[in-house]
Amino acid sequence: MRRIDTSAVIPVIRQLCIEACQQLSSNVTDALRDARAREESPLCQEILAMLLENAAFASENHLACCQDTGMTVVLLEIGQEVCWEGMPLYDAVNEGVRQGYRDGYLRKSVVDDPLLRKNTGDNTPAMIHVDIVPGDKVTITILPKGAGSENMSALYMLTPADGVQGVKKAVLEAVERAGGKPCPPIVVGIGLGGTMDKAAFLSKKALLREIGARNPKPHLAALEQELLEEINKTGIGALGMGGTVTALDVHIEAFSTHIACLPLAINLQCHAYRHACATI
Amino acid sequence: MKVTLPLTREVLESVQIGDVLELTGDIYTARDAAHARLYEAICKGEKLPLDLKGKIIFYCGPCPAGPGRVIGPLGPTTSARMDPYMEAMFQQGMVAAIGKGDRAPYVAELCKKYKGLYLLGVGGAAALCANAVKEVEEIAYPDLGTESIKRYYVEDFKVIVGIDTQGRTIQEENIPKYRKR
Structure with missing residues (x-):
């Protein structure tokens, strides 16, 4: 059994939110470069070039690459030998999201109720999915999903x-x-x-x-x-x-x-x- | 083509789909929630928080500004959600809207009827786009956060004409050229 205080996920999620929104991976920029090479329309070639330039500029200047920094989808793969202590886990996840969207100057795009529609102001609650897996590790994946x-x-x-x-x-x-x-x-x-x-x-x-x-x-x-x-x-x-x-x-x-x-x-x-x- | 705002009748009626315009001047943000409020005010016959005559509306909700910046990353949002408000906005004097994506066929008819334009921004080039915004002023609905109405003074803000005043649509004319099925 491995004991983990739930507050340990806060700084990790904070950082992942910022990283995901500011930094497109080389897998994606390579795919966009390849798309530009294959594209037949001159206008679309120009747009793809602009998207690549934008990705580089966002990463260098620590800016979100797109203003829609999404609803935060959080996937937790929790080893079955992990025993959680401290605050409720979902509260810790939401605190990580709150800090990431505040400190990364990311857009707050979540409304509290689908019909009343008041912005929650901190991009919470996150969409949390949990999977229980073998082992004693916790893998956290953040997917900011634009609308x-x-x-x-x-x-x-x-x-x-x-x-x-x-x-x-x-x-x-x-x-x-x-x-x-x-x-x-x-x-x-x-x-x-x-x-x-x-x-x-x-x-x-x-x-x-x-x-x-x-x-x-x-x-x-x-x-x-x-x-x-x-x-x-x-x-x-x-x-x-x-x-x-x-x-x-x-x-x-x-x-x-x-x-x-x-x-x-x-x-x-x-x-x-x-x-x-x-x-x- | 460099264009100084406000748009003149001559520019409005001479540009065509696919033309790239670099706008310098004031544009005003409004997206889902601000449109809902403006529309409610129009229906009730109330005075609007800004005079829409001659204005360009930008469907946009920006990220907050980081240190040393006037605004955070920003860009066009999907325009189709604002289709139901388009006629009321034209009737109030709006001359063009900036957004992304195709719209309902009736929007092209409205552009023709009211001699207005639909302009396309580059969706997802948000960090670059923010560089064109030199000045920001909040005009109305501050409680809406990112969705409040703001005035942006932009310099050389790049947009592509998506629907012109003849009611021609860029997607309708360009997509069949590249379709292979």
Whole structure:
């Protein structure tokens, strides 16, 4: 058993929030550079060049690369040998978010009630997901999720008869309907299987994988590749201005499902493909 | 093309989709919550906290300013959410809106009817975008935080004409050129 005081997560989360919002990883800037090289539209080439310049400027000057610093999605992978002490864990997570958004001059984009809509002023509460894993470590991942792309997400409760064709049709439909709104070039996170809620969570988790990395299952890896090629034939282009690079990647995460079900969740992510991770 | 604000009728009606404009002058931020309040005031016939005549509205909620900066990173938000307010804003005298993404087809009709423009900012180039803002003044609704109405004095603020006064739309004309399915 490893005892950890919950307050230990506060400075870690504070730092991860700032890092995720200010620093695009080389995996993302490489993908944007590659997109610029492949893009056929001169206007989209110019936009991609500007996004690269912006990423470098933000990182050098410790500024958020996009003003929508999102709702803070926090994934906690907690080793089952960890025994927590101190303040409630969720309070500590929210305190870390509060400090990160204050000290990083990040935007506070959360309202307290979906209908009454008063800004909470500190970007809390975070969207917290917990997974219990073997071992005595805690891995914390922060994903600041902007609303332009989140709003374009979709859920389809397909049936087994819809099959892989139904999946392809729905994904293309969601991407085309979204057009320029989610700030393409996008990463498409797909959750396939499970129940409605499981599919939705998997589609979010799919947005943590590196651009260019494929699902280990060959049939899903092939589907990712095929969807990526089809999406890039839509002509939407960077910011929907018309071009040949609409998506940087497609990631599918799948899970077992019911004999009557084929849930499909599609979570879109803008070109600011931000996340940061640390282990304590 | 360099443009000094306010926009003249001549500039408004001569620019076309795809034209890149570098704006110098005052623009005013308003997004979801500020639009909801303005619209409520318009419906009740109340006096608005700013005269919209000849103004450019920027759909934007900035990050707070860090030390030594007038404003934090900022950029356009998705315009489609403001579609339902567009006609009322034009009727109040707004001449152009800056945002990102495509809009409902009726917005193009409104641009034609009221001889107004929809301008596209570069979504997600927020750190660079903030450099163009030289002066910031809060005009109304300070309780809305990032969503309050602010005046920005901008220099060479780059935007692309998305819908022109003939009702032409950049996405509608450009996307089919690159479509391969």
